[in-house]
Amino acid sequence: MGRGKIMIKKIENVNTRQVTFSKRRGGLIKKADELSVLCDCEIALIIFSCTGKKHEFVSRKTSMDRILRRYRDFMANSPATALSSSSNAATVEHQQLVEQYNPESDVNTMRAEISRLRTLCLQLQGRELEGLNHRELQMLEQQLLDGISSVRNKKDHLLLEQLEKSKLQEEKLNRENIGFHQEIMGLKQLLKSSCSSESNSLKRKRTEGATMEKEVESEHFLRLGLSTVGGCCDQVMPKTESTSDNSIAPNAVLES
Numbered sequence: 001m002g003r004g005k006i007m008i009k010k011i012e013n014v015n016t017r018q019v020t021f022s023k024r025r026g027g028l029i030k031k032a033d034e035l036s037v038l039c040d041c042e043i044a045l046i047i048f049s050c051t052g053k054k055h056e057f058v059s060r061k062t063s064m065d066r067i068l069r070r071y072r073d074f075m076a077n078s079p080a081t082a083l084s085s086s087s088n089a090a091t092v093e094h095q096q097l098v099e100q101y102n103p104e105s106d107v108n109t110m111r112a113e114i115s116r117l118r119t120l121c122l123q124l125q126g127r128e129l130e131g132l133n134h135r136e137l138q139m140l141e142q143q144l145l146d147g148i149s150s151v152r153n154k155k156d157h158l159l160l161e162q163l164e165k166s167k168l169q170e171e172k173l174n175r176e177n178i179g180f181h182q183e184i185m186g187l188k189q190l191l192k193s194s195c196s197s198e199s200n201s202l203k204r205k206r207t208e209g210a211t212m213e214k215e216v217e218s219e220h221f222l223r224l225g226l227s228t229v230g231g232c233c234d235q236v237m238p239k240t241e242s243t244s245d246n247s248i249a250p251n252a253v254l255e256s
Contacts, residue, residue, distance in 0.1 A: 021050075032057055042062045043067075044064055044067040
């Protein structure tokens, strides 16, 4: 049967813990020795038991001091170690600054600076000038003149920019007005042409209507004329027949 899986946790029984430590320490040292022989590497192993007793192992071809010296040299030249050292130095420096920090002195310094700046602002406004000598007054005057010149230059620059923008806006509006005027003229021409075409069509319709009315009237007159001529012929024809009968009768009498 195989060995059961052991849960890795602290062994509470002191005797069992000591026995397990002895067995596993021997196995660990054996594995380290085999690794150093098989792979030709240097191994140093230091173990402190729970009772404070030291146990160590070192490879056969070296010594504990040599391996520890090599380890210290390696850690001193390592970038991570250098970074850690610099970090530690920065931490120490920060701690010193924190220890030297005096909040009361900083508050007093800030108050003095605020008072100085307030006085300077008042002097720039032409007030609080009693404690100034002639040289300080000249320097203050020069500062004011420089400030006025700077303000004037800025104002002139803004006015020129505004004037340039106004000119560009005016040109844009003029172009838009010209475009609107052209559109209006085009609409007027289109309206005029449409009105002209409509008037021409109305004239044609009126002319055609007048022509049709004349044709109807002439046709009506022709019909009336034909009916009048037919009636007149009906009235004349009997007379003609009677005349012809009268003309024939004498002839017949003569023949008889």
